[in-house]
Every structure is written in C-alpha cells, then in structure tokens.
Amino acid sequence: MNTATTSIPDQKKVGMVSLGCPKALVDSERILTRLRADGYAMSPDYAGADVVLVNTCGFLDSAKEESLQAIGEAIAENGRVIVTGCMGEEADVIRAAHPSVLAITGAHQYEQVVEAVHEHAPPSQGPFVDLIPQPDVKLTPRHYSYLKISEGCNHSCAFCIIPDLRGKLASRRVDAVLREAEKLVAAGTKELLVISQDTSAYGVDIRHEERDWKVHPVRAHMTDLARELGQLDIGGGTPPWVRLHYVYPYPHVDAVIPLMAEGLLTPYLDIPFQHASPSVLRAMKRPANEAKVLERLKSWRTICPDIAIRSSFVVGFPGETEEDFQYLLNWLEEAQLDRVGAFRFEPVEGAQANALPNPVPEEVKEERYARVMDLTARISAEKLAAKVGRTLSVIIDEVGEPDEDGDIGATGRSQADAPEIDGAVYLRSVRSDLLQGDIVQVYVEDSDEHDLFGVIA
Numbered sequence: 016m017n018t019a020t021t022s023i024p025d026q027k028k029v030g031m032v033s034l035g036c037p038k039a040l041v042d043s044e045r046i047l048t049r050l051r052a053d054g055y056a057m058s059p060d061y062a063g064a065d066v067v068l069v070n071t072c073g074f075l076d077s078a079k080e081e082s083l084q085a086i087g088e089a090i091a092e093n094g095r096v097i098v099t100g101c102m103g104e105e106a107d108v109i110r111a112a113h114p115s116v117l118a119i120t121g122a123h124q125y126e127q128v129v130e131a132v133h134e135h136a137p138p139s140q141g142p143f144v145d146l147i148p149q150p151d152v153k154l155t156p157r158h159y160s161y162l163k164i165s166e167g168c169n170h171s172c173a174f175c176i177i178p179d180l181r182g183k184l185a186s187r188r189v190d191a192v193l194r195e196a197e198k199l200v201a202a203g204t205k206e207l208l209v210i211s212q213d214t215s216a217y218g219v220d221i222r223h224e225e226r227d228w229k230v231h232p233v234r235a236h237m238t239d240l241a242r243e244l245g246q247l248d249i250g251g252g253t254p255p256w257v258r259l260h261y262v263y264p265y266p267h268v269d270a271v272i273p274l275m276a277e278g279l280l281t282p283y284l285d286i287p288f289q290h291a292s293p294s295v296l297r298a299m300k301r302p303a304n305e306a307k308v309l310e311r312l313k314s315w316r317t318i319c320p321d322i323a324i325r326s327s328f329v330v331g332f333p334g335e336t337e338e339d340f341q342y343l344l345n346w347l348e349e350a351q352l353d354r355v356g357a358f359r360f361e362p363v364e365g366a367q368a369n370a371l372p373n374p375v376p377e378e379v380k381e382e383r384y385a386r387v388m389d390l391t392a393r394i395s396a397e398k399l400a401a402k403v404g405r406t407l408s409v410i411i412d413e414v415g416e417p418d419e420d421g422d423i424g425a426t427g428r429s430q431a432d433a434p435e436i437d438g439a440v441y442l443r444s445v446r447s448d449l450l451q452g453d454i455v456q457v458y459v460e461d462s463d464e465h466d467l468f469g470v471i472a
Contacts, residue, residue, distance in 0.1 A: 026056040030064030035072030041163040054138040061092035065136040073102035158452030159206035160199045168212035189235040190226040206256040215263040238270045245279025260285040275319040282322040291346035292339035323431035325354035331380030333371035355391035392464045399462035409457040438465040
C-alpha cells in the first residue's frame, strides 16, 4: 500500500539592507519580526533572497544619495527590491532613479511593507508553518538593544525635515515599553539604549498618562521610565546599563542625574546641542539657553562626577559668522564635553534653512569643521588621559582569536561609550573564557584621542 506524502515547501527568504540611525534599525527589526512570524526566513546575502528590503535614510542629501546607491546595488545583485524608510516619502525620486523597484513605503509603515512582501514573494509554507512562537529578530548583538519609546517630533528646527518624514510626537504606552525592556533583558540584553526623536518629550502627547506596571502605576515620563528601567535585573540584583539618547536639555532632565549617581541609570547623556551661538540657535529655531546649560553641566558633574556628555554640532549654518563660530569654540572649551560629533551644514530639500540668506562657502565650512574637530579631539584626549590608572566597568563587544603567542585581545566599551558612535576600550591578555556581553572591571593603562587601553583587573 502506497502512502502519499506531502513535502513542506521551502520558506521564502527576505534580505534586508538597513541604513540611517538606530531608530531606523529598530524599524527594520520590527519588520523582520513580523515577516518571520508570517513564515519567512532571513537571507544573509542578496543571492539567497526572494526579495530584498532597503530601509532608507532621507535626512540629508548625502544620506539620500547613499540610499539610492544601496537600492541600485540591491537591484544589480538581486533584482527584486522593496524600498521603505524615510526616503520612501520621495517615491518619485526613487522611481526616477530605479524604475524597477517593486514597491515603495514611507517611514515606520510596517503593515504596508509586510503587505508588499506578501504580494511580491507570497509566503509558501501555508498550514505547515511551525507553530512554536519565534523570538523577535535582532539586528544588534545579543548583549545590547535599542529601545524606541516614541515616534516623531514636535519641534520645527530650520534645518530638519524629521516631522515631515515621521510626523508629530507619538509616545508608546509606558507599560508596553517596560514589557519590551523586560523581555529583552530576559533574552540576554545587558545594555538598553533608549532612543526617539526627542526622548525628553516622552509622554507629552499623551499627557504623561499612568499605566499599571507590576504593583504600582507609572507615568509616561522620561524620569519615571528611567527609574523603572533601573529596577530591571540582569543577574545578581544588577541593573542593566540604561543609556539615554537624543535628550533635549529641558529642565526636568536635571531629575535623572541623581538616578545616575545612585547607579540606576548609566551616567551618560546624548544631548543634541547643535550650536552655542545665540544668533545661530535662533536661526535654527532651536530651544536653548547656552549660558544656563553651562551652569547645569557643572551642577550635573557635582552630583555625578562620572557623567559623560555627548553631543553633535552643525558648522557652516547659513549666516554663521566667524564670531558665531568662535563663540562655539569658546563654549566647547568651557563645556568640556566628553564625546562630540560635528557635521557640515547640508541643505535638505523641504527644510526652512534653505531660504536663509548668507550661505557659508564650502571652503569655510571645511576649515571650521577641521578646527572644531581639532579642539574636541584635544579635549577628548585630555579627559581620557585622566582615566589612566583608574578601574572602570567595561562591557565586552568582541573577543579576538589567540595570536602566535597565545595571547587573546578583546574590544569593549566603558559606560561613557555608546556602541557605533563613541570610543572603545581595547584589552590585552584576556582569559580564554571571556564572552561577548560580559561586564568586567578593567584597569586603564593608556589612552589616545578617542580610546582607552587596559587589562582586566
């Protein structure tokens, strides 16, 4: 007697190219998680993918050009490409450059992306899909995770089109954020990187509504959220590293500094100052009071001496004079920020700044960029040199292979270093059982302009 058998069809595979900021990376994770729940597998390369998703960045013209190049590469290597992300708002530009793309959707339009994949690469497993729930897709290493708490922004800065791309502020429920954080920690995350367009404004749009969490109510507010995240446990009663990004220096930011001093929150703030000159800040339509910020920085360092402040600045904004730029240099000298990134001003299609008079010549932008980077590199070198001889907590990002002498090196980060954007701590002669994600105590032996070098204490 012959018994008919039915074979399970191969899973359709999706490739992903994710460009831009960590917020876009979280969008990519959510899209891939949805697709995997629908029976798709992930392809690590173009050749094995039935369709390729390109999550684009559309913030600057240079980012748009990079996005168009990535789309072109995906088309050349695979041919079946779906575009999503911030540049998806400019579908006509994308189709003009690459008319063969299968579909285009905008930023965080998860449903539309999934529908496009279903249409152009229908899931093939039908009723034979494994019923065991799959874990969420992570595009970062297991030991750190981005935690997005809101979308959009209520500011109207002259150089920025983010509200046009991602809309007004839309905060997530605080219990949903905490539930996601708890789940990430249970899965092995030891460092939570809190991200949004404006972390300080979290909950403003929903009037800081309360939700029950565990045995008490919690407000949708940055301070309350930070305090609760500091109650999570990565083992042995130790809280995860909780790092706050994109923090506008509103007055209530002062309230998170004591949490850092208590060890509930990583002593690190990423604050997008963008400039210091009052006239440039007014032209940028930025909410700021640079003199008061310097006073607050001193106060924060009194409360939490180890706090690290990172920021980014735009040079060459329309109308920026040499006096404005010198004001910025003097401000940076006094502020003594730990980590600084600088960007030459780029016109962005649709931004108010494009209409401003007195554009700064490109050669002047380059010269000012070089000067600000020289200054901040010197400040960084001095601040890192002061850490030589200290013992710091370091999270391990990568463990190397033994060299010809059997010595093993490793790369990690201190609490003053966020992944991808800040410096590193390079370790020598580590033990063979050291693992990625371990948090160890490191004696700092040396430093340079951006990094530390040491050995496990």
